[in-house]
Amino acid sequence: MAVDLLLGLQWGDEGKGKIVDVLTKNYDIIARFQGGPNAGHTLEFDGIKHVLHTIPSGIFHDNAINVVGNGVVIDPVIFKKELDNLKKFNLDIKSKLLISRKAHLILPTHRLLDAASEASKGKAKIGSTLKGIGPTYMDKTGRNGMRVGDLELSNWKDKYRALADKHETMIDFHNVDIQYNLQELETEFFNAIKELKQLTFIDSEEYLYQAQKSGKKILAEGAQGSLLDIDFGTYPYVTSSNTTAAGACTGLGVPPGNIGGVFGIFKAYTTRVGSGPFPTELFDEVGATMGRVGNEFGATTGRPRRCGWLDLVALKYAVRINGVSELMMMKADVLSGFKTVKVCVAYKYQGEKVSHLPYNIEAENVSPIYKEMKGWEKDLTKMTNAEQLPETLMEYIDFLETELEIPIKIVSVGPDRKQTIHR
Numbered sequence: 045m046a047v048d049l050l051l052g053l054q055w056g057d058e059g060k061g062k063i064v065d066v067l068t069k070n071y072d073i074i075a076r077f078q079g080g081p082n083a084g085h086t087l088e089f090d091g092i093k094h095v096l097h098t099i100p101s102g103i104f105h106d107n108a109i110n111v112v113g114n115g116v117v118i119d120p121v122i123f124k125k126e127l128d129n130l131k132k133f134n135l136d137i138k139s140k141l142l143i144s145r146k147a148h149l150i151l152p153t154h155r156l157l158d159a160a161s162e163a164s165k166g167k168a169k170i171g172s173t174l175k176g177i178g179p180t181y182m183d184k185t186g187r188n189g190m191r192v193g194d195l196e197l198s199n200w201k202d203k204y205r206a207l208a209d210k211h212e213t214m215i216d217f218h219n220v221d222i223q224y225n226l227q228e229l230e231t232e233f234f235n236a237i238k239e240l241k242q243l244t245f246i247d248s249e250e251y252l253y254q255a256q257k258s259g260k261k262i263l264a265e266g267a268q269g270s271l272l273d274i275d276f277g278t279y280p281y282v283t284s285s286n287t288t289a290a291g292a293c294t295g296l297g298v299p300p301g302n303i304g305g306v307f308g309i310f311k312a313y314t315t316r317v318g319s320g321p322f323p324t325e326l327f328d329e330v331g332a333t334m335g336r337v338g339n340e341f342g343a344t345t346g347r348p349r350r351c352g353w354l355d356l357v358a359l360k361y362a363v364r365i366n367g368v369s370e371l372m373m374m375k376a377d378v379l380s381g382f383k384t385v386k387v388c389v390a391y392k393y394q395g396e397k398v399s400h401l402p403y404n405i406e407a408e409n410v411s412p413i414y415k416e417m418k419g420w421e422k423d424l425t426k427m428t429n430a431e432q433l434p435e436t437l438m439e440y441i442d443f444l445e446t447e448l449e450i451p452i453k454i455v456s457v458g459p460d461r462k463q464t465i466h467r
Contacts (some may be wrong), residue, residue, distance in 0.1 A: 046304025047075075047252075047262045047392035049292050052269035053362040054146055055278075055316040057342065057349060058309040059374035059456060061085025064265050066454075066464050067307075072260040073109045074102030075252065077295030078285040079267030080150060080180070082173040084342060088459040099126050103135060113248050113264075115285060115295020116147035117180045119155075119194065120236035127239065137243070144248035145193030151204065152229035153211030154179040160218040170281050171318020173345050181284035183207070195241055207346035249297025256302060264292040270362035270380045278405065281320025283445050304415040308368035308450070310359055311378045312440075316351040317342045321405045322353035324388045338378040353386040353414065356447055361401040372454035373444070376437060377463075382419035385440065388412040389447070417443065424457035430467045 050067070052058040065087045068074055081097035087104065088094070096103070112118065127137065128208055132274045154176030160174045161179070183189035190207060208226075215222060229270040244410075255262060256376055270276065272283045275360060285291060289306055292298055316322045325331070331351045334340065339421075340349035361369075379385055390399045390413040397413065404410075420434040427433060433455065441452050455465045 045256045045259050045261065047256065047264055047292070047298050047302055048305040048307065049264045049289055049303060049366075050307045050309065051266040051289060051366055051368075052287070053271075053308045053310040053359055053366070053368070054269045054314055054355075055271045055320075056267075056269035057084075057315055057317065057340075058087075058269060058311055060266065060309055060454065061087050061096060061101040062211075062459065062461065062464075063307070063309055063372055063454065064263065064373075065089070065104065066461050067263060068102035068105045068108050070103070070261065071108060071263040073252070073255055073262045074100040074265055075111040075113050075248075075262060075296055076100045076116050076265050076267065077113045078115040078291045079283065080175060080177045081119050081122040082175045082177050082283065083267035084325065084345075085265075085267070086459070087461070091266045093459075094129075097126055098123050099130075099141065102131065102263070103140065103453060104133070104264075108140070109342070110141050111246070111248055111252070111296075112141070112143045112147055112323055113296040114144040115291060116144070117148045117150050117177060117184075117285075118143070118240075119150035119175065120240045121152075122175075124236040124239045139244070142244050142246045142251065143192055143240075145191065145196075145245050145247065147192045148180055148184050149192060149194075150176040150180045151190065151208055151211070152226065152233050153208045153215070154183070156215055156222060156224055156226075156229075157211050160215045160220050160222050163220040163222065164218045169319060171320065173318075178284045178414070179211075192240075192245055195237065196245065217446045252296055252298065256298075264296060264298070266291070270366060271358060274363060276365050278320050281318065288362075305369050306367050307370050307372060307453075308363060309372045309374060309375045310354075310362075312354060312379050313338075314352045314355050314358075315340055317345065317347050317349050321407065322350055322352060322411070323358075323391065323405055323407070323410050324355045325350050326369060327354045329384070330426060334378060338375055353388055353412075354444075354446070355388045355412070357391055357399060357401055358405075358447060360399075363450060368450055371445075371448065371450050371452045372456070373441065373452050374456040376455050377424040377457045380420055380422060380424055384416050385419045386414040386416050387443070389415045415443075425463060427457055427465065430455070430465055433465070
């Protein structure tokens with residue numbers, strides 16, 4: 045049985061959490077494969093808004109098992125807060141949420157290192173969420189990180205102490221003014237570890253192998269977006285993991301030949317949080333309106349998102365490197381009311397017109413070339429089927445499908461799980 049993937053195709057915040065929630069009824073297992081609590085997956089149903097950071101977005105479905113894979117990094121403190129927020133919903137967390145023993149742990153000193161490193165960069169900072177993600181992945185590749193499975197060993201606190209002491213030396217090296225009380229942070233951390241150890245730890249690659257063998261349907265849930273991939277994103281303004289389809293293979297132990305459908309999610313426009321190049325960014329009232337109507341604030345950080353027109357050059361790039369088989373367009377409702385909408389179809393790059401994503405897309409090298417199309421005036425949020433969508437929106441969708449050569453199977457017209465049109 046193949047494993048389907050669900051990925052973001054922009055700079056994150058595309059609406060993956062909602063779509064995983066919508067699709068979960070078709071799957072037995074939902075598995076997160078990379079990233080950490082820098083993710084903010086928002087789900088809305090029954091008048092309640094839920095924000096998840098590490099826990100997979102299928103957790104609210106009775107019949108779905110949720111797996112946190114080996115490619116994920118876990119902050120026990122944030123994880124505990126997520127679990128506390130779920131308690132009022134009486135979910136069977138012990139049997140529905142499984143944690144890979146090979147997933148790495150974010151220590152309090154990882155967060156401090158993140159803050160010290162970012163502060164030392166001054167104006168060159170990359171816009172880190174300061175969740176300790178980067179330093180944790182650095183320890184993973186440096187082969188001295190702590191993993192969930194270590195918590196089952198009698199000497200795990202000794203391992204923790206040695207790594208935390210090393211981190212404090214590194215913090216001092218940055219020579220910046222970082223105020224902290226490590227004893228307080230560690231008290232909170234050790235209390236959270238006690239709760240984490242109450243959950244079910246698994247050898248996730250074996251679990252998922254047996255699940256596939258027995259015919260279980262699995263959906264791998266990505267975090268962040270393809271343009272934040274450590275290899276293929278807008279480096280160095282990227283996250284620290286592989287957010288593309290390849291990350292599901294290493295983050296879950298799934299062979300490439302076992303990958304089935306690759307579902308790519310994108311907004312009808314483009315947003316970005318933090319620093320880094322953004323060719324179609326708008327600094328006018330149009331961009332401000334997108335942000336206001338779309339409630340464009342980071343689910344994890346609360347930071348306002350930068351907004352701009354859809355960048356088809358970057359989107360084609362993401363579709364190709366992921367091998368996307370189906371597309372899902374989010375927030376079509378946010379563009380309602382614009383008399384015209386624009387799509388970036390090419391760049392002017394160092395004086396030449398290019399239609400591929402070049403190595404450097406900083407503003408001094410790149411300017412967008414736009415196609416202008418008629419907008420749609422109607423309120424989409426009450427629509428329930430594709431036949432109700434306005435003609436000009438259908439023209440927009442048809443144009444994108446032709447350019448991308450991939451069908452758009454879902455159009456989202458609001459944040460609630462019911463505001464989802466299947467085509």
